[in-house]
Amino acid sequence: MKKTLIAIVSVMTVAFFAACASGEKAYNSMGVETADLIADSVVVEEILKPSEWCVMGDEMLIISSETKKAVFRYRLPEWIFVDTSFSRGEGPEDVGSYVSLCQSNDSSVWISDLVKSSTRKLSISASELKVDTTLTKSKSKGGVSISMNGDVIFSDHYIMKQMRSNMSMSNITDISPEYLFCYDLKDSMRVVDSLFIYSMKKTQINTDAKGNIASISIVIYNNPVIATRGKKMLLYYPTIDVAQYLTVGEDGHLSQSKIIGEGPTFEQLSGIDWEGKIKEQTQNKNIVGATDDYVFVSITDIKKETEVVDGEEKEVEKPVKLSVVAYTWDMTPVKEFVLNHPEASTVIVDSQRGKIYARNAGEDFENVYIYNYEL
Numbered sequence: 001m002k003k004t005l006i007a008i009v010s011v012m013t014v015a016f017f018a019a020c021a022s023g024e025k026a027y028n029s030m031g032v033e034t035a036d037l038i039a040d041s042v043v044v045e046e047i048l049k050p051s052e053w054c055v056m057g058d059e060m061l062i063i064s065s066e067t068k069k070a071v072f073r074y075r076l077p078e079w080i081f082v083d084t085s086f087s088r089g090e091g092p093e094d095v096g097s098y099v100s101l102c103q104s105n106d107s108s109v110w111i112s113d114l115v116k117s118s119t120r121k122l123s124i125s126a127s128e129l130k131v132d133t134t135l136t137k138s139k140s141k142g143g144v145s146i147s148m149n150g151d152v153i154f155s156d157h158y159i160m161k162q163m164r165s166n167m168s169m170s171n172i173t174d175i176s177p178e179y180l181f182c183y184d185l186k187d188s189m190r191v192v193d194s195l196f197i198y199s200m201k202k203t204q205i206n207t208d209a210k211g212n213i214a215s216i217s218i219v220i221y222n223n224p225v226i227a228t229r230g231k232k233m234l235l236y237y238p239t240i241d242v243a244q245y246l247t248v249g250e251d252g253h254l255s256q257s258k259i260i261g262e263g264p265t266f267e268q269l270s271g272i273d274w275e276g277k278i279k280e281q282t283q284n285k286n287i288v289g290a291t292d293d294y295v296f297v298s299i300t301d302i303k304k305e306t307e308v309v310d311g312e313e314k315e316v317e318k319p320v321k322l323s324v325v326a327y328t329w330d331m332t333p334v335k336e337f338v339l340n341h342p343e344a345s346t347v348i349v350d351s352q353r354g355k356i357y358a359r360n361a362g363e364d365f366e367n368v369y370i371y372n373y374e375l
Contacts, residue, residue, distance in 0.1 A: 032325075034336040039358070039369035042079040048072055050365050052101045053357075055350050056109045057124060060357070063099055063111070070099045071111070073129060077353050079368055085129045086111075104153040105228045112151050119151070119158070135185065152228055157192065157252045158183040159233075161199075174203045177266040178220070182252045192252030198237055198244065199223050200269050221274040227290040232329060234295060238285035239277060240264070243331050260331055279304075284317075289349025294326045294334065294375070298347040319343050324356055326375055334375065341369050349373075 026034050048064035055061075059082065062072045069084035086095045096115020104110060112119045121133040135158065152159040162181045178199045183189045199222040208214045224235040224244070235244040242261030246254060264272075282302060289296035301321035306313050322342040326334045337356065339347075344358035356371040 028336065030333065032333045032336055034338060035373070036338045036340070037356070037371040037373060038340050039371050042368045042370060044079070044365055044368060046072060046081055048365055050346075050359070050361075053348055054101050054109060055348065055352070056122070059124070061101075061109060061122075061129075063101060065098075070095050071129065076350065077355060077370070079370075082127075083129075100151075102151040102153055103226060103228050105155060105230060105233070108153065110151075110153050119153075121153075135189065152226060152233070153185075154182075154228065154233065154248045155250075156185050157248060158185055158189065159248070159254075161197070162194075173205075175270060176201050176203070177269070180246070180254060182248065182254050184252055193254045195246070195254040195256070196266065197224060197235060198240070198242060198263055198269065200266065221272075222269065225285070225287040227287045227295045229290045229292055234287075234329065236285075236287060236297075236331075237261075238283075239274075239281070284345070286347075288324065288347045289351060291351045293328065294351075295329060295331070296349040296351075297325050297327060298345065299323050299325060300342065300345045319345055322347075322358070324349065324373075337371070337373050339369070339371060344369050 028034050047067070048062065049066040050062050051065040052063040053060060055076070058076055060074045060076055060079070062074070063070060064072055067084075068088060070086040070088060072084050073082035074080060075082055086099070087093075088095055088097060095111075095113050098114040100112050100114070102110035102112050102119060109122045110119050111122065117136060119135045120131045123130055123132045151161075159180055159182050162179050178197050178201055179194045180197055181194045182192045184192050199220060202219045202221065204217045204219075205213060206215045206217070222237050222239050224237045227234045227236070231247070233246040233248060235246065236242070237244070240261065242259065242263055244256060244263065245258040247257045248254060284300045284302060286298050287295060288298045299322075300319050302317045303320055304315050305318055307316050308314075309316075319342040322339045322345055324337045324339065324347060326337075328334060339356065339358060341358060341360075343362070344360045346361040347356060347358045349356055354373055356373055358369040358371070359365060359367065
């Protein structure tokens with residue numbers, strides 16, 4: 001039977017019930033235990049522009065988007081700088097201008113290179129970051145345009161979000177459903193299966209007076225955030241509050257095992273006013289960690305204000321509350337952690353050490369806020 005994820009929306013918007021005495025647990029109106037966390041701050045002296053980060057054993061790996069080296073390493077929990085890796089360039093060991101992290105169901109770390117259409121599995125050997133495996137994939141395969149974001153390594157299979165498109169210059173605007181495609185790592189990246197997911201992509205081609213392409217804009221609506229662990233894979237759609245659970249067979253077959261909420265058809269997706277829906281949002285949500293027992297979701301409560309920027313009035317989002325909520329894999333809330341720096345809304349959970357790390361993506365990367373949590 002289907003049920004709606006009421007808890008994930010309301011748990012963060014209600015007021016705290018204060019504890020009656022020192023040492024007592026506090027609960028909100030949904031009956032979920034809450035805890036206020038105060039951060040320690042660590043100064044980061046290296047100049048880098050983080051785009052993504054992940055915990056790898058006893059280290060934090062940071063992808064830096066505007067530096068000569070792509071990967072920066074820090075030793076945890078002290079955040080001691082170790083080194084940098086992967087120069088940007090044209091050499092065989094270099095990486096391109098856009099590098100992103102891939103999730104995996106076994107906690108291994110992979111980086112995906114959009115320019116070189118390759119993915120590398122990383123390991124630490126003799127204190128050095130090394131490449132164990134390199135996979136090369138084509139940017140286009142059988143008429144399918146590949147999106148490099150949200151890639152997942154699942155055992156012997158490579159799973160990525162993609163769109164099928166028959167776009168041409170006579171079709172300036174294209175609305176396409178998104179799919180998960182599964183490739184076999186042991187069989188030359190052969191396509192094994194595909195599955196429709198509840199998101200869509202709008203592509204707009206703008207041409208100049210001579211009919212040449214001037215720019216291309218791509219917007220993904222209802223993009224899911226993904227958690228994977230062991231044999232589990234969860235796609236959560238914050239905009240419509242739907243959780244989709246998938247099973248990946250040993251042969252790479254994709255199937256939906258369960259859904260919480262109402263999963264729309266592509267026709268229903270196409271009929272939604274997504275721009276209006278986004279304007280009405282009062283929370284931003286993201287999956288920021290997963291263990292065998294829990295999925296961690298960061299939730300930022302926001303208010304929208306009008307500011308004058310360069311002489312023009314613009315609507316801006318102001319964070320007013322930041323929390324991390326631990327859920328069971330069936331999205332039952334277990335505990336809420338309220339962080340004292342709502343502006344530092346880029347978050348990652350280090351479950352091995354019981355830490356939550358946060359940073360302010362809107363400022364230069366100078367501080368990391370470190371929180372201790374207990375479940």
